[in-house]
Amino acid sequence: MLLLIWNEKPSLSDSPSDLLMHFHYNVNLLVFITTAAYFGVIRGLYKFYDQYYTTKAPMVDGNQVISFDRSFLVQDGNILEADDHVLESRNKLSDLEKLFGDENFRRCFGLLVYLFPIDYEFGKKDIIQLWMAEGFIQPSVETNELLEDAASVYFDVSSAASIFQSSRSDGNSRPRYRLNHSLLDQLFKLPSDLYCKIESGKPVSLSENTLHTSLICDSSDPVAFEALYQSKRLCTLLLVHEQRYSSINQVPYNLFFKLPLLRALDLSGMNITELPSSVGNLKHLRLLNLSKTLVKRLPESLCSLYLMQTMILRDCSKLVGLPKGMRKLVNLRHLDLDIASLLISMPPGIGDLTELQTLSAFIVGKDDGCHITELKHIANLRGNFGIRMLENISNSGEAKEAALDRKKYLERLELQWTELQGGVDEVQVLQHLQPHENLKELQIVSYGGTKFPGWIGNPVFSKLATITLHNCSKCEVLPSLGKLPLLKRLQISEMHAVKTIDTRFCGRDMVTPLLDLVLRTFGRHTNLCKGFPSLNNLRISGMPTLEKWSGMEEGNFSLLRKLSLSHFAKLTALPELSVLKALQELEISLCPVLQFLPKKSLPISLQSLLIISCPLLKERCHKEGHDWKKIAHIPSIWLDNQQIL
Incomplete structure (x- = not known):
């Protein structure tokens, strides 16, 4: 959005028509504000928009407002149907009308202007919750709009109009904003x-x-x-x-x-x-x-x-x-509190709070009113959510009743056990804890099953960008994660029962023989069957029984930039890494029997190599060593904290 404000008669030297043409395709909304006395002049300067002009523009504290969206003019909230772009912009223009004319909107900003220091930094969520508490937010009844969503429209439109200006991010990477007081002073008084x-x-x-x-x-x-x-x-x-x-x-x-x-x-x-x-x-x-x-x-x-x-x-x-x-x-x-750090149990009957949207975690208990089934009817949970002490689930049916797959607003989910249970089928428990496919980040901690359910690598989770698997010590096989289309970061640690990593890790087992034949026949195998198409960061550590890693094929990990491998007590050889065409950073540590690098040279894209506490490999990577030719092209090489290049 671009705001152009005239408080005096514009001159021809202002070249407003040239300015408008410059921004014509670079901003979604052009808003022109001028006093009533010069309204006709401004209108004349943009006469090539007159075909979409209506007779009266809204008043804002003595100023008349003209609002353009690309090739049309809107006044008094009336939208003229000029083209498809106009139809798509209806909601935004409706919000614009609220921005300049709605009394509740003015009250919202009265709180911020008059009660806080001029340089105060706000968080979006804090502002929205304050506006809601004051009763200034009126959601749409027809669309069952949530209060938070209606308030977010106020905020987003205000931010687009530069009423809110980004200042910094806090310690949790949440943006902070300051008010544009000079603009607010021109728009309205309270x-x-x-x-x-x-x-x-x-x-x-x-x-x-x-x-x-x-x-x-x-x-x-x-x-x-x-x-x-x-x-x-x-x-x-x-x-x-x-x-x-x-x-x-x-x-x-x-x-x-x-x-x-x-x-x-x-x-x-x-x-x-x-x-x-x-x-x-x-x-x-x-x-x-x-x-x-x-x-x-x-x-x-x-x-x-x-x-x-x-x-x-x-x-x-x-x-x-x-x-x-x-x-x-x-x-x-x-x-809003850190439940997992502060509490050892939940108050009973939390499931009665069906309007809850923010709840950082739920601690599963054994007492009545504290079972995981309390989550059944809390359907609007948003953002980050964790479930702790999952060992207290008495049967897999309770997990299913929690209905995580219907909580479509969750973005990050942490599932954590604190001790292993012998009497419950944890594979079935985790199977029924399948979240909604809108999830963006998944963390599983101390899971005691011997394998992961298939949903974890199902490409239907098309938004899943980060996965962390920690201390799943009984799992014998890594889950097939390679077909997750947007997975960017993967961290796997303390998987003590895994002995082999093969093509299944890249999702090869998801390709049926018939599909494989068809894809190879039509030459599409490379495009559709390679694993981890978006992954850029892979960290694997704590696999003391891993003996063999194979299945690194051409086209897999095509965007991988950083690879970190650590604590492999039995691994003697690495997979073929030359296929990692985008790799820039490679870290290998605490692999005492790792003997040599892969047969082929490391990727020419590699910029940094770090090897720590790998005595056999270290000897081969010195300038006189057998593997030096494989790494000589790398600009930065460190061996046990000593820089070689």
Whole structure:
């Protein structure tokens, strides 16, 4: 989207027609904003669009807005059907209308403009959850649109219009954004008496009309909380810190009696060890943020807040449990905490929270209300999700009832056992834990079966890009993963029972004899039957019984750039690596009986070779060694931390 703003009469030297032609095919939306006085002039400068012109443009704070999408003009939200591109752009233009005219949209940005420091960095998810809590998001009833999706439209359209500007990524690679205040100032104004930002050393402008307040604090200020009591209609209370943590170590018990209409409460970063039980008085509360606090337990009174949508408990390192009555929070959509690190069991009846979308993990228990079957009706789980202590599943039917294959919004799934079980067929358990084909990342830890079910390498998982298999110590054969079309990163470790790697690893067993004959007959075998077409990073380690690796055929691993092999106690020879035409980095370590490199030279694409604790191989790779000719072309060679080239 390109915004062109004129607050004074444009001159011919501006060459706006030339500018428009330059951007005609490089931006999806062109938005022209000008004052009413010069609207006719702007219209005349772009008269070649008049055939699509309607009679009245919308007003935005005294400005009239013309919105173009490639070769047509939209005003007042009316879309003229010029061509197929116009039809495809209906949704975006509808969002544009909301951007400039919707009152709820303005309220959304009022919170961000008036309550946060001008250079504050926001996360998209945090913004969306705050907007939802305030009731500013109205999803489409006709399409059963989720609140989060409707809020995401607000954010994405705003970002496209440069209202949000990317600043950096946090430690988890999540983008952070700053507001473009100069642009917001031109687009709209808001009644500031509804908002109050309380800052140390500055006068407080709270009144009975104040609905939204933030405390910009880094030190304890006992007056600040008391000053809030006069604003009995307060809906928002946010503690915002210039630094990571605040020294405020107590929340007044009466605070929640004085402010009963709170919908959003952010106490993150406070040095508090408990949350007063009086929080149960906040019957309208939708969002509670206690992240980065020292809270150990949450009061049971919290479970009476039936309208709660979002609980954020990130980095609460002292937290040891959740209230037993969590199942009562039937409107809870986001439970954001590191469950696997902090909890040893789930509160019973978590399956009653059918609206849940954010849940980092589920810990399988043996008690009633803690079985994996609790996941059955939680169909909208999104993003990253893990299931721990899978050894507590009593039979494979429970795994099937969890219905992971119907959770289509999951992107990353971790399946973890903590100890081996003798009485349950773990192969069948894992078979019934098959996820939806939309999955992008899969991690399996400490699986105790002797083989993997076939779904793991099924090419129907066309979005699966990363797989990690760790400590599956009883598996005797690697799964056939070569036919996964988008698999880019594969890490396999501690597979102690694998003795052979062959063509099955590349998915050769998935090609039937009849299909093989047909493909070879028509000369298409190379294109359709080679393994790992997208893999660029392969790490294999901890296979002490591996004795033979074969089946590396021409065309396999065609995009592999990095190969790391480690801890092969019995492997004496490597597969033929010359077929890895894109390989740039090769690391070989802790292979004590590995005698020599493959017969042919290593790939000419190779830029770096690292060999560590492979004494027999090391002797052959010195400049005087028998394998030197195979590696002499490599720019960087390291042998046991000594650089040769």
